[in-house]
Amino acid sequence: MALATENPTNLSPETGTGVIGVHGVTKRFPGVIAVNNVSLAFHPGEVHVLLGENGAGKSTLVGILSGLQEPDEGYLTLNGEKTRLASPSASLDAGISTVFQHSMLVPTLTVLENLTLGAPWYERPPRARIAARMEELKREFALSLPLDAITGELSLGQQQQIEIARALLRDSKVLILDEATSMLTPQGAQELGQRMQQLVKSGLAVIFITHKLAEAYRYGNRISVLKQGALAGELGPEELKSMNEEQAVEEIVRLMFGREAGATSTEHRASSAREETVLKVENLSTQGDADVIGLQDISLSLRAGEILGVAGIDGNGQKQLAEALAGQRPLASGRVELDAEDITRASVAQRRLKGLRYLTDDRLEEGSVAAFPISENTVLKDIGQPPFWINGIERPSLIARHARDLITKFSVRTPGETTPIGRLSGGNIQKVLLGRELSGEARVVVFNKPTYGLDLQNIDTSRQRIADIAGRGMGVVLISTDLDELMALSDRIAVMEGGRIRGVVENDGTGEALRLRIGRMMAGEEENRQATE
Amino acid sequence: MVDDVNPSSVDPEANAADSAGVVTERSAFQRVLTVTVGPIVAAFLLSAIILMLVGVNPLTYYGYILERSLFSGLGLEQTATRMAPLLFLVASLIIAFRAGIWNLGTDGQFLLGAVISAATAPLLVGVLPGWAVLVVGFALAALVGAVWSIIPALLKAYQGVNEIITTLMMSFLGVLLASTLVKLVFRDPTTTVPQTRTLPVADRLPRLFETSISSGLIWGLIAVVLVHLMMTRTSFGLRLRMVGANPAAATHAGLSVPLLTLATFGLSAGFAGLAGASEILGVAGNVRANWNPAYGLMVIPLVFLARFHGIGAIVLVFFYSALMIGSESAARRLGVPQDFTLVLVASLLICLGLGEYIDQHKRKKER
Numbered sequence: 001m002a003l004a005t006e007n008p009t010n011l012s013p014e015t016g017t018g019v020i021g022v023h024g025v026t027k028r029f030p031g032v033i034a035v036n037n038v039s040l041a042f043h044p045g046e047v048h049v050l051l052g053e054n055g056a057g058k059s060t061l062v063g064i065l066s067g068l069q070e071p072d073e074g075y076l077t078l079n080g081e082k083t084r085l086a087s088p089s090a091s092l093d094a095g096i097s098t099v100f101q102h103s104m105l106v107p108t109l110t111v112l113e114n115l116t117l118g119a120p121w122y123e124r125p126p127r128a129r130i131a132a133r134m135e136e137l138k139r140e141f142a143l144s145l146p147l148d149a150i151t152g153e154l155s156l157g158q159q160q161q162i163e164i165a166r167a168l169l170r171d172s173k174v175l176i177l178d179e180a181t182s183m184l185t186p187q188g189a190q191e192l193g194q195r196m197q198q199l200v201k202s203g204l205a206v207i208f209i210t211h212k213l214a215e216a217y218r219y220g221n222r223i224s225v226l227k228q229g230a231l232a233g234e235l236g237p238e239e240l241k242s243m244n245e246e247q248a249v250e251e252i253v254r255l256m257f258g259r260e261a262g263a264t265s266t267e268h269r270a271s272s273a274r275e276e277t278v279l280k281v282e283n284l285s286t287q288g289d290a291d292v293i294g295l296q297d298i299s300l301s302l303r304a305g306e307i308l309g310v311a312g313i314d315g316n317g318q319k320q321l322a323e324a325l326a327g328q329r330p331l332a333s334g335r336v337e338l339d340a341e342d343i344t345r346a347s348v349a350q351r352r353l354k355g356l357r358y359l360t361d362d363r364l365e366e367g368s369v370a371a372f373p374i375s376e377n378t379v380l381k382d383i384g385q386p387p388f389w390i391n392g393i394e395r396p397s398l399i400a401r402h403a404r405d406l407i408t409k410f411s412v413r414t415p416g417e418t419t420p421i422g423r424l425s426g427g428n429i430q431k432v433l434l435g436r437e438l439s440g441e442a443r444v445v446v447f448n449k450p451t452y453g454l455d456l457q458n459i460d461t462s463r464q465r466i467a468d469i470a471g472r473g474m475g476v477v478l479i480s481t482d483l484d485e486l487m488a489l490s491d492r493i494a495v496m497e498g499g500r501i502r503g504v505v506e507n508d509g510t511g512e513a514l515r516l517r518i519g520r521m522m523a524g525e526e527e528n529r530q531a532t533e
Numbered sequence: 534m535v536d537d538v539n540p541s542s543v544d545p546e547a548n549a550a551d552s553a554g555v556v557t558e559r560s561a562f563q564r565v566l567t568v569t570v571g572p573i574v575a576a577f578l579l580s581a582i583i584l585m586l587v588g589v590n591p592l593t594y595y596g597y598i599l600e601r602s603l604f605s606g607l608g609l610e611q612t613a614t615r616m617a618p619l620l621f622l623v624a625s626l627i628i629a630f631r632a633g634i635w636n637l638g639t640d641g642q643f644l645l646g647a648v649i650s651a652a653t654a655p656l657l658v659g660v661l662p663g664w665a666v667l668v669v670g671f672a673l674a675a676l677v678g679a680v681w682s683i684i685p686a687l688l689k690a691y692q693g694v695n696e697i698i699t700t701l702m703m704s705f706l707g708v709l710l711a712s713t714l715v716k717l718v719f720r721d722p723t724t725t726v727p728q729t730r731t732l733p734v735a736d737r738l739p740r741l742f743e744t745s746i747s748s749g750l751i752w753g754l755i756a757v758v759l760v761h762l763m764m765t766r767t768s769f770g771l772r773l774r775m776v777g778a779n780p781a782a783a784t785h786a787g788l789s790v791p792l793l794t795l796a797t798f799g800l801s802a803g804f805a806g807l808a809g810a811s812e813i814l815g816v817a818g819n820v821r822a823n824w825n826p827a828y829g830l831m832v833i834p835l836v837f838l839a840r841f842h843g844i845g846a847i848v849l850v851f852f853y854s855a856l857m858i859g860s861e862s863a864a865r866r867l868g869v870p871q872d873f874t875l876v877l878v879a880s881l882l883i884c885l886g887l888g889e890y891i892d893q894h895k896r897k898k899e900r
C-alpha cells in the first residue's frame with residue numbers, strides 16, 4: 001500500500017531519543033512479569049506500531065504511558081528529560097492522549113459535550129472556538145463530526161473520531177491508539193490508517209497498538225514486536241520500506257513466533273499415541289456475540305495417548321472450544337463423542353464422570369474459589385458425590401485427607417490444606433487444579449494454557465506431567481499460545497484462527513519450517529495472503 | 534491477596550513480594566478487642582456523652598436498660614419473645630448472603646407472610662386441630678413469602694438484574710399490598726380499626742413453661758442452627774456458597790447457577806415469611822393495618838457483624854433485643870425521647886463498622 005512508503009523524511013525521526021523514551025521499563029503483577037526491561041523511543045512524524053499477542057505486554061505499556069500504572073523499574077523520558085507520569089492527568093499534561101480500545105465517551109452526551117469534558121468547570125463550553133477548530137480538523141484530517149449529535153447514536157468509527165478529535169483539540173504531541181481497529185470495519189480501519197499518516201505528517205507521534213500483522217505493515221512506519229513482555233525485535237522505517245508486504249509479514253512472524261535465542265530447547269516427545277480414538281468432534285459450531293467469538297465447523301479426532309496441540313493467537317476461539325468440549329458452552333450444531341459414545345447432550349458433571357476433564361486457563365477466576373480452603377477446592381467438581389458426601393452431608397475429615405494426599409502427590413507448596421487457595425502462587429494453584437482433574441478415571445484431559453504465567457521450574461514440571469498423562473494412555477488436548485510448548489509435546493497441532501481450524505499439521509520435527517508455517521496460519525495469512533491491495 | 538502467605542513459594546517473584554512485609558501476627562485477643570469489645574465500649578461512651586449533653590446521667594440510663602431487659606423476669610421474657618421473628622429473619626439472610634444474593638426485600642416478604650397467616654389461622658380454629666392450624670399458618674406464610682420473591686429471582690437468574698434494586702422495590706409493594714389486604718380483603722368486620730381477625734391466645738404458639746416467652750423462640754433458634762449447618766455442612770449449602778463466591782467457577786464445575794439462584798431466593802424469602810408468621814401466631818394474634826415493624830432491615834447489620842455465622846448472629850440478636858426492650862423503658866422513665874434507642878443502636882453500628890475498618894487496615898499493614 002502506498003501510504004506506508006510516504007515516510008516524512010524531513011522530520012529526521014532517527015535522531016535523538018524521540019518525544020517519549022521508554023528506558024528499561026519493567027512492570028510486575030502478582031505471578032507475572034507483564035513488561036520486562038523494555039526500551040523504546042517514539043519519534044514525531046512516525047506511526048510506531050506495537051505488535052504482539054494478548055499478554056505480550058502491550059496494554060501494560062499503554063497503561064504506563066497513559067499514567068494508569070507506574071513502572072517498577074526503569075523510567076520514561078519526555079523530550080530527552082527524565083519524567084514521571086504518576087496519573088492520567090500528568091500524562092495528558094505531558095501531551096500524551098490515549099484512545100482506548102473501549103470507548104471512553106459518555107454515550108448520552110452530545111459530541112460537543114464530550115469534547116469539552118475535562119475542561120475547567122467554571123468555563124462555558126467554547127462552542128464557537130471548537131466549531132472553528134473542528135472545521136480545521138475536517139480539512140486536515142477528514143474528521144467530520146456533527147457537534148450536536150448524541151454520541152451513543154453514532155457509529156463506532158465516528159465515536160473513535162471523536163476521541164481522536166479530543167486529543168487533537170488538546171494539542172497533544174503523542175497519540176496512542178490501543179487496538180483501534182478491532183471494532184472497525186475493514187473500510188473504517190483503512191480510513192484510520194490514512195488518518196494516522198496525515199496525523200504524523202503534521203508532526204505528531206502516533207503509537208498504534210495491534211495484534212494484526214498486515215495492519216502493522218500497512219499503517220506503520222516503525223514496528224516493535226513484543227513477546228511475553230519483552231521486546232522481541234524492531235523494524236525501522238528504512239528496513240520496512242525496503243520490504244514488500246510478504247517479506248515484512250515473514251519477518252514479523254519470525255519475530256513473533258520464532259524461537260528466541262537462549263530458550264530452553266525441549267526435546268520433541270516420543271509419541272505414545274495408540275490406535276483407539278477417544279474423542280471425536282464433528283462439525284461443532286457455537287453461537288458468537290459481540291464479546292465472544294463463535295466456533296465454526298470444528299472437526300477433530302484424538303487418539304488415546306495422543307497429545308493434540310491447539311495453536312493460535314489468544315482469543316481466536318480456543319477457550320470456546322475447550323468450554324464446548326467440557327459442556328460449559330451450548331452448541332449451535334455438531335456432535336461430540338467420547339469413547340465412541342455420543343456425549344453431545346451430556347452435562348458438565350456427566351462428562352466429568354465419563355472421564356472428560358477440563359483444566360481451565362483462568363485458574364483464579366474460574367478454576368477455583370479463592371476464599372475457600374484448598375481442601376474444598378479439591379472437591380468442587382464432585383460436590384455431593386460419595387465418599388466426600390454421604391446423603392448430602394459433608395465429611396470434612398475425608399475431604400481433608402484427600403486434599404493432603406493431593407498436596408503431597410503434586411507437591412503443592414502450602415502451609416496446610418485449610419489455607420485459602422487464593423493465597424497460593426499461580427503454580428501451586430495450578431497443581432491443585434491438575435490434581436482435581438486427574439482424580440478418578442480420566443480419559444481425555446483438555447488443558448487450556450496450562451503453563452501460562454508460571455515460572456520456569458513449574459513450566460517444566462507441568463509439561464512433564466502432561467507428557468506423563470498421555471503416556472498413561474489418556475488423550476490430551478493441549479491449548480497453548482506458546483509454540484515451543486506445542487512443538488515439544490504435541491503429536492499433531494491444529495491451528496485456530498477466527499473461530500475456525502485453519503489446518504492440522506503433523507508435528508514432524510521439522511522445526512523452524514513448521515514453526516513458520518504454523519505462525520502464518522495463526523495470523524490467518526495463508527488464506528489472506530492474496531488480499532493485499 | 535494472591536501471594537501473601539506463602540514464604541516457601543517456589544515462585545521467585547512471589548518470594549520477592551513476600552519478604553518485603555515482615556509478618557507480625559497480632560494475637561487473637563487483640564483482634565477481638567478491635568472488632569467487638571472495643572467498639573461496643575466506644576459506642577456506649579459515645580452515647581453517654583450525648584446523654585450527658587441532654588442532661589441525663591448515662592449510668593442511670595444504662596442501669597435501667599440492664600434492669601429492664603435482663604434482670605427483671607418480665608423484661609427478660611419480653612427480650613426472649615422479641616428474638617423469635619428476628620431469628621427467622623437471620624436464617625433468611627444467612628442463606629441469601631452466603632449464596633451471594635442481597636435479599637433486601639425481607640420486610641415485604643415478612644409482612645405478606647404475617648398477613649396470610651393472620652387471615653387464615655383464625656378461620657381454621659375449630660376446623661383443624663390446634664397444631665395443624667399453626668402448621669398451615671406457617672406453611673402458607675413461607676409460601677407467600679417465597680412467591681413474593683419470584684420476580685426478583687427470575688430477573689436475577691435469567692437476566693442478571695441487580696436484586697438489591699428489585700427486592701427493595703418489591704418490598705415497598707409488598708408492605709403496601711399487605712396493608713391493602715388488611716383493609717379490604719381480610720378485615721375483621723367486628724372491629725372499627727382495620728385489622729385482621731384475631732387468633733385466640735389459646736390457639737397461638739404455646740408458651741414456654743410458666744413464662745410468657747413464646748415458643749417461637751425455640752423454632753427460631755432451630756431455624757438458625759439448621760440453616761447454619763445446611764450452609765456449612767451439606768453439599769447443597771456448598772453449592773449455594775460456591776455460586777455466591779464465584780459464579781464462573783460454579784458454572785465451570787457444572788452447577789446450574791440460575792436454578793441455585795432461584796432456590797436461594799425461594800428459601801430466603803420463605804424464611805422471611807416464617808418470621809412474619811412467628812410474630813402473628815406467637816405474639817400479636819392479628820395484623821393491624823399499616824403495621825410494619827421493619828425488622829428485616831434491622832437484622833441486616835447484625836448478620837453482617839456475625840459474618841453470616843449462625844451462632845454469632847444468635848448472640849447478637851439476643852443483645853439487640855435486650856437493647857430494644859430495655860432502652861424503650863429507660864427512655865420513658867428518664868424522659869429521654871423514645872428515638873434515643875436509635876441513637877444508641879446507630880453509634881453501636883458505626884463503632885462496630887469502624888472496628889472492622891481498623892482491623893482491615895492493620896491486617897493490610899501486616900502484609
